[in-house]
Amino acid sequence: xxxxxxxxxxxxxxxxxxxxxxxxxxxxxxxxxxxxxxxxxxxxxxxxxxxxxxxxxxxxxxxxxxxxxxxxxxxxxxxxxxxxxxxxxxxxxxxxxxxxxxxxxxxxxxxxxxxxxxxxxxxxxxxxxxxxxxxxxxxxxxxxxxxxxxxxxxxxxxxxxxxxxxxxxxxxxxxxxxxxxxxxxxxxxxxxxxxxxxxxxxxxxxxxxxxxxxxxxxxxxxxxxxxxxxxxxxxxxxxxxxxxxxxxxxxxxxxxxxxxxxxxxxxxxxxxxxxxxxxxxxxxxxxxxxxxxxxxxxxxxxxxxxxxxxxxxxxxxxxxxxxxxxxxxxxxxxxxxxxxxxxxxxxxxxxxxxxxxxxxxxxxxxxxxxxxxxxxxxxxxxxxxxxxxxxxxxxxxxxxxxxxxxxxxxxxxxxx
Numbered sequence: 001x002x003x004x005x006x007x008x009x010x011x012x013x014x015x016x017x018x019x020x021x022x023x024x025x026x027x028x029x030x031x032x033x034x035x036x037x038x039x040x041x042x043x044x045x046x047x048x049x050x051x052x053x054x055x056x057x058x059x060x061x062x063x064x065x066x067x068x069x070x071x072x073x074x075x076x077x078x079x080x081x082x083x084x085x086x087x088x089x090x091x092x093x094x095x096x097x098x099x100x101x102x103x104x105x106x107x108x109x110x111x112x113x114x115x116x117x118x119x120x121x122x123x124x125x126x127x128x129x130x131x132x133x134x135x136x137x138x139x140x141x142x143x144x145x146x147x148x149x150x151x152x153x154x155x156x157x158x159x160x161x162x163x164x165x166x167x168x169x170x171x172x173x174x175x176x177x178x179x180x181x182x183x184x185x186x187x188x189x190x191x192x193x194x195x196x197x198x199x200x201x202x203x204x205x206x207x208x209x210x211x212x213x214x215x216x217x218x219x220x221x222x223x224x225x226x227x228x229x230x231x232x233x234x235x236x237x238x239x240x241x242x243x244x245x246x247x248x249x250x251x252x253x254x255x256x257x258x259x260x261x262x263x264x265x266x267x268x269x270x271x272x273x274x275x276x277x278x279x280x281x282x283x284x285x286x287x288x289x290x291x292x293x294x295x296x297x298x299x300x301x302x303x304x305x306x307x308x309x310x311x312x313x314x315x316x317x318x319x320x321x322x323x324x325x326x327x328x329x330x331x332x333x334x335x336x337x338x339x340x341x342x343x344x345x346x347x348x349x350x351x352x353x354x355x356x357x358x359x360x361x362x363x364x365x366x367x368x369x370x371x372x373x374x375x376x377x378x379x380x381x382x383x384x385x386x387x388x389x390x391x392x393x394x395x396x397x398x399x400x401x402x403x404x405x406x407x408x409x410x411x412x413x414x415x416x
Contacts, residue, residue, distance in 0.1 A: 003036055021360055028055025031379050031386055033365070041363040044378040044390055048367070049197070049229050049341075052256035053301060054379035060259040063297035064290065071289045076282065082292030089299050093238040094231075095247055096267035100276075101287030105228035105254030106143025108264035111281060112250045113147045113165075115268060116189035116222045119275035123220050130220055131186035133167040135179070139199030139370070140170075142191065142226055151191050153199070174208045183215045189222045190215065192248075194240035197229035200370035201336055201343025206244045213246050222249040222272055228264070232256045233302050233380060235339035236312035243338065258295040307380045315339040317384050318376065321391040329398045342376040343369070344394075351401060358397045364390050 001009070003024045010020075024036040031054050032040045046052060053060060067082075074080055087099040100111050113134065120130045136142070136151040143149065149157050150165035158164050172178040173196075183190070190212045196202040216223045225248035230240040232253055237243055239251060249272045254264035264286070302308065315338070322335040322344055334345045346352035349371040356368045369375045374394075378386070 023360070030054045030056070031382050039363060041360075041365050042386055042389060043365045044376050044382070044386075045365045045367050046256075046377050046379045047260065049234060049255040049377040051260050052232065052234070052380045053259055053298060054381045057259070057301070059297045059301040060294055063259075063294045067290050067293035073285070073288050073290075075284065076287065080289045080292075082289050082296065083287045086287075086292045086296050086299075089296065090253070090265060090267060093299070094251060094253075094267050095242075096251065097270045098268055098273040100266045100268075100281070101292070102264040102266065102283045103262045103285050104143075104264045105252065106145045106148045106264075107283070107286070108228065108252035108254055108266045109142045109148045109151075109226060110145055111266040112224050112226075112252050112268075113151070113189070113191075114281055115250060115266070115272055115276060116224060118280060119222055119272050120188035120220075122275045128220055129185045130188055131167075131184075132188055133169065133184075133186045134189050134191055135169055135171050135182055135187055136191040137193070137196075137204075138170050138173045139196055139202060140191065140193055140226075141196070141198030142193070143228075173202060174205045176208055176211045179208065179211055180215065185219055187215075187219070187221050189224050189250075191224045191226065193226045193230070194244075195230040195235060195338055195341055197341070197375070198369050200345065200373045201341060201375060203240075203336070203338055206246070209241070209244050209246050213248075216249070224248060225251040227251050228254040229377075230338075230341055232298075233308050233311055233339075234341045234377070236308055236315060237339075238308070240338065256298065258291045259298045261291050261294050263291040263295055302380070311339045311380050314382060314384060314387065315342070318342060318378075318387045318391075321387055322376075322394075325391065325395055325398065328395065329402060332398055332402060337376075340376070340378055340380060340382075344374040344376070346372050346374060348372070355394070355397050355401070359390075359393060362393050362397075364393055366390075 025033045026036050027034045031043055033043050034040050090099055091097060102108050117132055123130045134151055138153050140153045142151045147165045150168050153170055169182055171182055192204055194204050213223055225241050227239045241248060250268045252266050257263045319342055326333050326335050332347055337343050346355060352368050352372045356366055359366050367375050
């Protein structure tokens with residue numbers, strides 16, 4: 001089917017949950033995607049942070065091929081060798097003790113919320129005073145399911161589905177005094193994205209994160225770190241919280257975990273884990289043989305190829321080049337992020353929308369989050385030459401936008 005036929009079929013049969021770009025991709029190699037017309041696109045979004053090893057990577061292809069010949073599914077009523085192998089790797093990488101495998105980021109976050117509530121129940125049985133309330137952060141985004149959306153800040157995600165899960169209060173981002181004022185024995189968990197993704201690529205401060213850790217320690221509440229987008233090497237470390245040297249009680253991973261196959265994981269320490277008993281939570285597909293095999297291959301490839309160091313080096317270069325654009329166009333753009341999770345904020349939502357579209361027109365894929373932020377989540381394999389292509393295109397688009405809005409000033413500058 002051609003693109004027009006696909007569009008017509010989707011319009012008739014699919015729920016309208018996405019505003020798609022009028023492009024149909026049919027294959028990919030490395031950091032490039034190819035559309036149905038044979039055009040190659042430089043991918044700086046990697047499927048919203050999923051395809052960390054790019055496209056057509058032999059480590060992933062081999063893992064899929066080999067495992068598909070053995071076993072795809074058994075159910076969690078039986079053992080297979082992949083779960084323990086992957087769990088061992090993930091606990092070593094994150095500093096956690098135990099793992100629950102699932103199918104997506106929002107499922108991992110649901111498991112984290114349920115575990116925090118269950119843990120509070122155990123503490124109450126032991127005679128401690130602790131409630132069921134969660135503190136989450138302004139601008140947060142934790143997923144689309146009912147518990148996850150309850151801890152997501154923006155009204156547009158929550159209000160259409162009200163009433164969502166109760167006992168959630170939002171804290172001003174990086175405001176330690178507001179955190180302390182809202183924390184009490186009623187709180188069973190503090191929910192933090194160490195580096196906010198959908199909220200605009202905002203890193204939490206070390207001081208705020210440390211304050212949250214100390215408050216949880218004072219009552220037995222749990223510190224929950226959402227690393228669904230920022231984890232698995234995206235920031236140059238396996239988790240973003242490792243930049244701060246502060247360990248949460250629970251963390252969640254997903255997007256790049258299984259190289260493009262649906263997979264999530266909720267990890268916790270032993271203190272949190274003692275609240276979970278057989279039958280309290282579960283999943284049909286989570287931790288299946290195929291996903292575990294591919295996730296193990298992804299981790300091995302990141303380690304064996306030194307990709308964390310590469311993410312740091314090229315990510316810093318990318319950030320530096322974008323900050324150079326902010327110096328050239330200070331009235332239009334500002335830049336922030338860590339590693340290969342970068343946001344370039346445009347001063348106007350409509351302009352940001354147009355810039356994102358023009359980048360796609362130039363066959364460079366990014367997206368827009370929080371209305372005004374251009375989000376860069378490239379495959380870990382990108383090189384400085386790819387960064388230069390993107391920054392050059394963005395520079396030209398911003399220059400043209402500036403000339404269109406201030407032609408007189410642009411003319412003066414040209415003759416200055």
